Amino acid sequence: MHCTDFQYNQFTHLFKKLNIKFVPAEARAGLLTAEETAKLKKLHEENKQLLRIPRRPQWDESTSPEVLQQKERDSFLEWRRELALLEEEQKMILTPFERNLDFWRQLWRVIERSDIVVQIVDARNPLLFRCPDLECYVKEVSRDKVNLLLVNKADLLTREQRMIWAKFFEKEGLRAVFWSALVENERLEAEEKEESEEEEESEEEESDMENDSQSGEQFKDCIAEGDWQTCSEASEGEEADDEGSVAGSAHGSASFHNSSRLLTKDELLALFKECHDGPTIREGELTVGLVGYPNVGKSSTINTILRNKKVSVSVTPGHTKHFQTLYVEPGLCLCDCPGLVMPSFVATKAEMICSGILPIDQIRDHTAYVCQTIPRNVLEGTYGINIIRPREDEDPDRIPTYEELLMAYGYMRGFMTTHGQPDQSRSARYILKDYVVGKLLYCHPPPHISPADFQPQHSKFQPENVNVEGSTKNGSKQNKVKRHENLVDQNFFHQENVRALTKGVQTFMGYRLGSVGQRDQVDQENPGSNQPEGKPWKKHGNRNKKEKVRRLTKHLDA
Template identity: 45%
Template sequence: MSKKGKSSLGRALIRDRMHKGARPDSFRHTTELKDGYDWSTNMQSITEQNDLDEFLATAELAGADFTAEKLNIRVVTELKPTGVLSEAEKKAQNDLYQQHKDSIRVPRRPYWDARTTPEELAANERESFLAWRRELAELQETEGIHMTPYEKNLEFWRQLWRVVERSDIVVQIVDARNPNLFLCEDLFAYVRETSPHKKCLVLLNKADFLTESQRKSWSDYFKNRKDELKVVFFSALEEAAAKDDVEEVSESYRDDGLISGDFIRLSVEEYSSALWTKDQLVHLFRTWHTGTKYKAGSTTVGLCGYPNVGKSSTINAITQCKKVSVSSTPGKTKHFQTIILCEDLILCDCPGLVFPNFVSSKAEMVINGILSIDQLRDHVPPVSLVLSQIPRHILEETYGICIPHPPEGEDPDRPPTSAELLNAYSYNRGFMTSSGQPDNPRGARYILKDYVNGKLKYCIAPPGIDQDEYHKYPPPKRSTPSATIPVHVRMTKERVLGTEDIDHEFFKDQIVKVGFKGRHLVKSGLTASGASIVGDKKHHKGKKREKLRRLHQHKDA
């Protein structure tokens, strides 16, 4: 290709970038709105920072000159609890969390009006965001509270602020297997502060993992709350699997007669544990709130929540086509997007945000899909947490492996260790390192992803419900030797028995046949070593001696 041909592509891209304002509005993305912000900034989610990076980022956010002071910085790190906590530690943490429950808040957007310039608004937002981070840091340091590594990039919170301001109905999507971990109650408080006319809804996605009785328990729990949050149970996976025609789905949105009004028009006090369909969900959005200043006669529904709870999957299930990209990696959606579902309904997908919340350890966030498994550095704590929830026989039946039992002197009922599980799993799958050892980090990633995807299912009970009664596992299907005889007993038995005894035990039941050769009675069969015999001698030696005897007789003659 000529030099001129190489440069023409670059010029075309530059012209397109310089004249993109001339494109019609239908081709514009939400991030191209002229609201005074530079949406081309780096939208990289920041949930975890070491102490030095956090200090430098905070100083930069405050606009302070820290060049002369950074040489005098002394960074002190504290060890945080990882893995499985004891019952006493869990109770102490829960008491502490209940005491400071109202202190965990989401950042508020400062007041602004038409007279506020974009520069003033940006400065006020940075100042408010910095004050919010300082409050949470002080709470962690003084009270010793462990929190989720919440989102520390201001651009992501700006996305949330705009979604809340534009939406008539704010839907917070949570994972039905552990709703309280994903539910941010202060987000709904912020929505009501923005406007008392906005509606709030909790959508428990992935509810197909729950049984009818489990959904009933959570339905009763939300019904008995003081705030009486409206909740629905939904499964984006089941709805996406339904192969409905797109035109028929669009017609069902316009025809209210296709949907049972007695079922879908639920008041705030009424709760149902049944799985809602996409048609029922759309009907609720259309009839619950009408009219908005964003677009006259239409209702805007904003979908918010943690990463990997299924916001994008819910939109694709409702529209029955791929409107937004879906990924199991947290943080796939970078900017909020608007999807016009029909004439009077607009969906707004907000990027996944890690809200500040109480958490026992980082491992809890890993197994719930909040933090990326592929970027995990220490696999032992999350795998140990999975082993504390999933029984031994479920893991053995799911993966077809035999996990070693505790050695003599240890508690025979204790759960397996991460090394015991991962060694058995990695050997079985052929995950080996170059030195011939099992590749446990690789095996851990597969097991943790199976837990997040629901292959290893564990559902958390609502407060006040016994966990053992809420989630019951089926008994073992069969009792195998590996499940009844400990490894050290089996190895000792094999060493005592020996190879010769095993051969003797195997060949002792061989049938010995009796027959006649001429006038002599001979026995034929197998020796313990497997050689054939004729009479009292091994017949291959007898034939050789008989041949030599006849040869000598012929020479003498």
């Protein structure tokens, strides 16, 4: 041990001399222990008041553009200097916040000209994408402005999960609504398709006889009534919650109730109009500004509301470059702001990649963050693969390593390198994109709930529970699974020494010299039956075949 410590000190001195940093395997894989995670959370909670967004300096009509721009640069540099000191002194990892002043200027303009500032967050991790200091800055600009949290991609959550988040944000004093741009777009497209089909049918019915047209009208009325009854029966409790939330929001910020229901397009627009009852920036016109991180669904929300592609969308973060205003109807204007990465604390770089903050195609290393959050049975059930099990000397319940997952996925998809090995980098990009899209679903819970208890979607991948009580009354034995084997497999695989794929026939399929091989095993029930001796696979009785061959080829020996 003394020699080992001495050698380690020598190596440490050499590392410092050559400016080499020793990184353990756990840190390289992007994994943190439970103790490190608890320490990071405590440190983040103590320093969360230092996470601020840059403010626009005070200005009025007498301020010249040159003076204002210089003040903005000075204030922005001071803000960046404070965050740099926070990273260096506390050794904490921050999100790659926007360092371009022009993007923050667009955010300032959107906030100043908006009556309602809607902060769009991802439903899988709302606290990471929410910026509390942005809400404070909105109130600093004007007390008449309203903050609203739009939880997008909420279709990935169950109703119980949405209720938990609704109560959490209600305790925080923040209005929160749940929305899914993708689901609402599909619903509207289906309605438009049904309407077009009904119009075609009505035109055909008008050209036919009056009896056919009357029967068609009755059929359409029946369909509409059935849909109304099904909707009311399925979401009776949700409608009550939604009515309470709309009624509470109309009475101001003092009393409101967050509903867990997924809002439709018309309900969302009605909520925008009712939650703001003060003076507006432009008389007779309500402006709604949409802000948030890249790739959270701001442009998709606008396209769903307007029902046509007004804003270009992409999976790659940071696709929108400039803000733009679009009128939904007279008196209601939407303002789309480019995606801005707000300063926030993260544990590792892997968390930013899996959250969609960093582009996946630009990664250079693989991390085991997906293996740490997604259980083994969910990975195997989603992709239909079998990941290598732990060895006998390892923990049987340990999480799979990223090499084991990537090799199994690469073999399944056929992603191979020129050397015949699975292409791990290509497999990693596909798996990470599935995680960002939501195919591999992991939902972060509120602070007071354990992450393991907040994943009801993983229960469908659980293996079927074996009946522990058993079929006997004692309840001490488990039910054994019955296996059906045919006689040939049973005789072959139950041999003491099976020499399959080897040269020779000494013990092949139970054959021994002087026996009849499988036939004497198959007919063990009839020991008195006479069986011809010989090899079972020989179908002829020519015992002098070799002599015959020698006789025929004798002239070639000379």
